[in-house]
Structures are given as C-alpha cells and as structure tokens.
Amino acid sequence: xxVRGAHGAAGWFYDVDPLPNGxxxxxxxxxxxxxxxxxxxxxxxxxxTERLPFTDTHDVDRLDDGRLVVAHMRADVENGTSGDRVVVxxxxxxxxxxxxxxADHFPHDTAGGADSADWTHVNDVDPVGDDRLLVSPRNxxxxxxxxxxxxxxxxxxxxxxxxxxxxxxxxxDFLRGADGTPTMLVADSENDRVVEYARENGxxxxxxxxxxxxxxxxxxxxxxxxxxxxxxxxxHRVIEVTPTGRVVWEYYATWAPxxxxxxxxxxxxxxxxxxxxxWSG
Numbered sequence: 001x002x003v004r005g006a007h008g009a010a011g012w013f014y015d016v017d018p019l020p021n022g023x024x025x026x027x028x029x030x031x032x033x034x035x036x037x038x039x040x041x042x043x044x045x046x047x048x049t050e051r052l053p054f055t056d057t058h059d060v061d062r063l064d065d066g067r068l069v070v071a072h073m074r075a076d077v078e079n080g081t082s083g084d085r086v087v088v089x090x091x092x093x094x095x096x097x098x099x100x101x102x103a104d105h106f107p108h109d110t111a112g113g114a115d116s117a118d119w120t121h122v123n124d125v126d127p128v129g130d131d132r133l134l135v136s137p138r139n140x141x142x143x144x145x146x147x148x149x150x151x152x153x154x155x156x157x158x159x160x161x162x163x164x165x166x167x168x169x170x171x172x173d174f175l176r177g178a179d180g181t182p183t184m185l186v187a188d189s190e191n192d193r194v195v196e197y198a199r200e201n202g203x204x205x206x207x208x209x210x211x212x213x214x215x216x217x218x219x220x221x222x223x224x225x226x227x228x229x230x231x232x233x234x235x236h237r238v239i240e241v242t243p244t245g246r247v248v249w250e251y252y253a254t255w256a257p258x259x260x261x262x263x264x265x266x267x268x269x270x271x272x273x274x275x276x277x278x279w280s281g
Contacts, residue, residue, distance in 0.1 A: 011035070014058040015264055023047060029056045036060050036068060050091055058123040059171075066091065069133060071125040074118050081108065082119035086135055086146070100146060102137065105153065110160050111139040124171045134174045134184075141165070143172045143184055157184050157197055157204050165204070167191045171219040171264065183207070187217045187231070194220040194230055210245055219264045233261045 011030035019025055024039045034057035038047040052060075052070060059071045068089040075083030081103050088098040102122070108114035120137035128134050128145065132154065135144045142158035143166065158166035167190035175183040175196075182199040194217055196208035210220075210230065218233035223240070227248065230239050240249040253262040 015060065016266070017061065018266060019062070025060070025062055027057060027060045034060070034070075048091075050089070050094075052089060059125055061125060061127055063088070063127055064130075067097070069125050069127060071122045071135070073120060073122045077115055077117055077119075080115045082114045082116060084120040084122055084137075086122065086125050086133060088148075098148065100133075100148075100151060105151075106140070111137075111141075126172075126174065128174045134172055136169060136172050136186075138168050138170060138189075141167055141169070143169065143186060145174065155182065155199065157186070163191070165197075166195075170217075173221060175222055185220055185222055185228070187220045189216050189218055189233075192216060194228065208243070210241060212245065218261075221266060223267055229265055229267055231262050231265045233263055236261065238262060238265045 011028045013026065013028050015027040017025045019038065022041065024041050026037050026039050028035045032055050034052040034054050035049065036052060037049040039045070040047055050068070054070065054072050054075070056074050057070060058073060061069050063069055068091065070087050070089055072085050072087050075085060077083065083101065084103070085099050085101040087096045089095070090097045102120050103114050111119060113119070119139065121139045122135060122137045124136040126134040131148045133146045133148055135146055137144070140160050141163055142156055142160065144153050145155035146152070147154050158169070166186060166188050170187045170189050172184050172186040175185055177183050177198060183196060185196045186194070188195045192211065192214050194210040194214070195206055197204040198207045210228065214230070214232050214235060216234040217230055219231035221229045223229055227240050227242050230241060232239060236252060236254045238251045238253060239247050241247050
C-alpha cells in the first residue's frame with residue numbers, strides 16, 4: 001500500500017508495485033527529487049536505488065528491459081510552456097532516452113493553460129504490451145493510450161472539462177474483455193466513483209459503475225477472481241467488492257500525522273509468479 005503524507009515531509013510514498021521476483025518497486029518523492037528503489041521484501045534491504053531529478057513523481061513502472069517509465073508531472077515551465085511529459089529513464093546511463101511532451105500533443109489552452117506549474121498532474125503511466133503506455137493526465141479529465149513507437153495517441157477516454165465521463169481521475173488500468181474488447185477501469189475521483197468503460201463499435205460505453213459510500217477513490221484494480229480492489233482514499237480505507245458492489249473485505253487505513261491517505265493498493269501475487277493480466281502496476 002502506498003501512502004500520501006503532507007507535502008514538505010522528509011519523504012512520502014505514492015506507488016509500491018510487486019515485481020515478478022517477489023520484490024517491490026517503491027516510488028518516494030523527497031526533497032525535490034524522486035527516489036526509486038527495488039526493495040527485497042524479506043530482508044527489507046534495497047537491491048538498487050535510483051534518484052530521479054523530478055519533483056513529486058506519482059508513478060514509475062519498470063519496463064521488461066529494466067528501464068523505468070516515469071510520469072513526470074510538475075516539470076519546469078519554460079517560455080510559458082509546461083514541460084510535463086512521460087519519459088523512459090535508462091538506469092545504466094542515468095538519463096532520459098525517450099520522452100513524450102504533452103505540449104506537443106495538446107492545445108496550450110487545455111486545462112487552464114500550459115503556463116501552469118502543474119498543468120497535467122499526470123499521475124499514472126502503465127506499460128501495455130511492448131510499445132504502448134496508458135497515461136493519466138488528471139487535470140485533462142482523460143486517459144490516453146500512447147504508441148511509444150509512433151508517439152500517436154491511439155485511444156482516448158474522456159476530454160478536458162467533460163466531467164460526465166471522467167473528472168480528475170487516477171490510476172487507470174487497461175484490460176481486455178472475454179472477447180478481447182479493450183476496456184478501461186478507472187478511479188473517477190472527483191465523481192466519487194469507480195467506472196469501467198468498454199470500447200464497442202468505435203465508442204466508449206460505460207459497462208460498470210461503483211458508487212455509494214466512496215470519497216475520492218484513487219485506485220481500482222480488477223482481481224483475478226473478478227472482484228475489484230478499491231482505494232477509497234479520503235474514506236481512509238481499502239475495500240474489495242464483487243461485480244454487484246458487495247463489500248467482501250475492507251481495511252481502514254488511518255495514520256498520524258494528518259493529512260494522510262492511502263493512494264494505491266495492489267494484491268501481491270505469490271513470490272516468483274508474474275502479476276496476472278488484471279493486476280495493476
């Protein structure tokens with residue numbers, strides 16, 4: 001489970017992901033940079049540590065070749081334009097080897113203007129297959145599937161300011177239906193719900209909605225048993241619900257000092273087994 005603490009603290013945690021070898025990939029912004037490490041969960045020792053020159057990074061994932069893909073939010077504004085981007089970081093070179101800048105693909109008046117110090121608030125990036133990335137620019141009220149080879153946006157769910165579909169969402173997952181239908185599961189935070197959309201006949205159709213006693217949910221993962229693991233962030237709890245919305249398990253997550261909130265949760269697979277397709281990274 002990842003926990004967000006007060007900004008200005010020595011360090012806080014936005015993302016902890018299980019790796020195929022049973023270790024954990026940990027993301028911890030602190031003091032103007034982001035510490036990323038592989039943590040041996042048995043010994044609690046770091047296998048390796050990388051310090052990225054990025055402030056307040058919410059999500060880092062590892063590609064199959066060991067490189068890191070990073071949601072670089074709150075990048076510097078230069079010449080009136082935000083540098084928010086998604087990058088691939090090569091650990092052996094300690095350098096960015098690929099980048100996708102939002103300002104190159106969106107009108108600069110999107111979400112109040114590209115001169116903002118927090119223009120996109122891109123909070124999540126997940127590899128999908130070998131060459132695609134699922135990206136969540138929260139302030140744009142949309143989710144993007146980007147082709148890393150062509151730089152094209154291949155799929156887009158939602159649009160800026162159209163809050164009926166998504167409103168300041170977090171941590172989407174790209175899934176496939178039983179018939180292969182592209183599907184997105186999204187914590188629709190400002191709408192206080194979790195939603196699932198399927199791509200059918202060229203349009204996105206909402207096929208599942210979880211509402212009720214949710215307060216700013218920030219993460220939702222589809223589990224192998226068909227249930228959904230939800231982080232009800234400002235409800236200070238993690239819950240598992242059935243497809244009909246029945247809560248079968250919950251954990252109340254409160255810590256001091258405040259403010260604090262759970263932001264991510266992932267059901268850990270057995271040691272030595274790769275995450276199943278429904279697991280979130």
